[in-house]
Amino acid sequence: MKCRRCKAPAVIDIRRHNAAFCRDCFIHHCKEQVKKAIDEFKMFGPEERILVAVSGGKDSLALWHMLAQLGYRVDGLYIGLGIGDYSDESGVKTRAFANAHGYKLVEVSLPSDYGYDIPTAASRTNRAPCSSCGLSKRHLFNKAALDGEYDVLATGHNLDDEAAVLLGNVLHWEPGYLGRQYPVLPATDGFAKKVKPLVKMGEREMAAYCVLLDIDYQVEECPMAEGNRHLGYKEVLNSLEQRSPGAKAAFLSSFFSRGHEYFREAAHVEKGELNSCDECGSPTTGSRCAFCALRNRVISETPVSISRISNAPISISRKD
Amino acid sequence: MKIILRNPRREIEIQGPMVADSLLRRLEINPETVLIICNGTLVPRDTRFTDDDEIELRPVISGGAA
Numbered sequence: 252m253k254c255r256r257c258k259a260p261a262v263i264d265i266r267r268h269n270a271a272f273c274r275d276c277f278i279h280h281c282k283e284q285v286k287k288a289i290d291e292f293k294m295f296g297p298e299e300r301i302l303v304a305v306s307g308g309k310d311s312l313a314l315w316h317m318l319a320q321l322g323y324r325v326d327g328l329y330i331g332l333g334i335g336d337y338s339d340e341s342g343v344k345t346r347a348f349a350n351a352h353g354y355k356l357v358e359v360s361l362p363s364d365y366g367y368d369i370p371t372a373a374s375r376t377n378r379a380p381c382s383s384c385g386l387s388k389r390h391l392f393n394k395a396a397l398d399g400e401y402d403v404l405a406t407g408h409n410l411d412d413e414a415a416v417l418l419g420n421v422l423h424w425e426p427g428y429l430g431r432q433y434p435v436l437p438a439t440d441g442f443a444k445k446v447k448p449l450v451k452m453g454e455r456e457m458a459a460y461c462v463l464l465d466i467d468y469q470v471e472e473c474p475m476a477e478g479n480r481h482l483g484y485k486e487v488l489n490s491l492e493q494r495s496p497g498a499k500a501a502f503l504s505s506f507f508s509r510g511h512e513y514f515r516e517a518a519h520v521e522k523g524e525l526n527s528c529d530e531c532g533s534p535t536t537g538s539r540c541a542f543c544a545l546r547n548r549v550i551s552e553t554p555v556s557i558s559r560i561s562n563a564p565i566s567i568s569r570k571d
Numbered sequence: 572m573k574i575i576l577r578n579p580r581r582e583i584e585i586q587g588p589m590v591a592d593s594l595l596r597r598l599e600i601n602p603e604t605v606l607i608i609c610n611g612t613l614v615p616r617d618t619r620f621t622d623d624d625e626i627e628l629r630p631v632i633s634g635g636a637a
Contacts, residue, residue, distance in 0.1 A: 252615045252616075252617050261615045262612070262613045262614060262615065263606075263613055263615055264615040264616055264617075266602075266603075271615050274613075308633055309631070309633070310633070381634075411632070453603075454631050454632065454633065455603060455604070455605075455606065455631045457631075458606050458629065458631040459606055459613060462606060462608065462613050462629075463613060470577060470629060470630075471577070471578065472578050472630070472632075472633060472634060473633070473634060476633075476634030477634070479634055481634055482632065482634040485632055485634075489601050489603040489604055489632075490601065492603050493601050493602065493603055
């Protein structure tokens, strides 16, 4: 195969674009797709401060690298989840990447700072591990973005992630979730602005970006994700993609351009009126936010060694 | 040729020569779900492998639902 742009020998083919690329043209293609997403969805401008949530995986490290290469003011946020060797290795790779490139990394440790880890949370609450993990990460991402006075929080959710979430939301016809599924969620009281600049990039492309730029990422799958619904949705979508290249991208982009508007109102209706959490000050519909409720339940039943507990309330009125 | 698979990591031997696309079909691997890395270099699906090649089929699917 030859590169579509320069006709040099290709290193990767992308069936949905009916194209193959050499190394340099592929990297150019990735950056163009990310720039296109940032512009199309008005994610942020060149002066804004961006906090990228990084896990040590391909998507978040590649996103951090791309945004820095594109000249944005971007720092990384790593949350240690306490998932044994997997988390240890992810942390090592994230720190090594940040050091090698001279990027600023903010770190939070769930076990050290909040007194619990994801395996314990999953077993003590009978929640699926990904549910406790997602809830904890969303809370801490938001807190770190507000505490650090960042203009926007960026996550490495890619086209495949978002298409799988969309399939799940459609299978269950979840109007509130469909209303909130969009590449940009604006800042509101107590919530940082959130963006997903990789929404036009497949996860195979993100892995290729890392391989071609020698970005050493965590290749192993999270041991707690095995068998989750999200992976099942991806399997279905990839079977469809194999038969109809471009199906995943069409499914997702058509939702953004033609479907999302019908659910936008449902996102606001289901959210309801917000109060401040009695413990941490985060916005919540009850008296205690879901994160504090989860943490209290886990640590009240868990005799784990707590080296440091951080419970500083966050401000819900954002300083601009 | 030596084939390296992940999650869990394992190695298998397959008789070459063979085109990458045929290898994926033989192993029943969806091409959307892997990168093909031959002797440390990323390659497209029309690449022809020989018996001396070491090929990693690196999965690209990650699972968190957060």
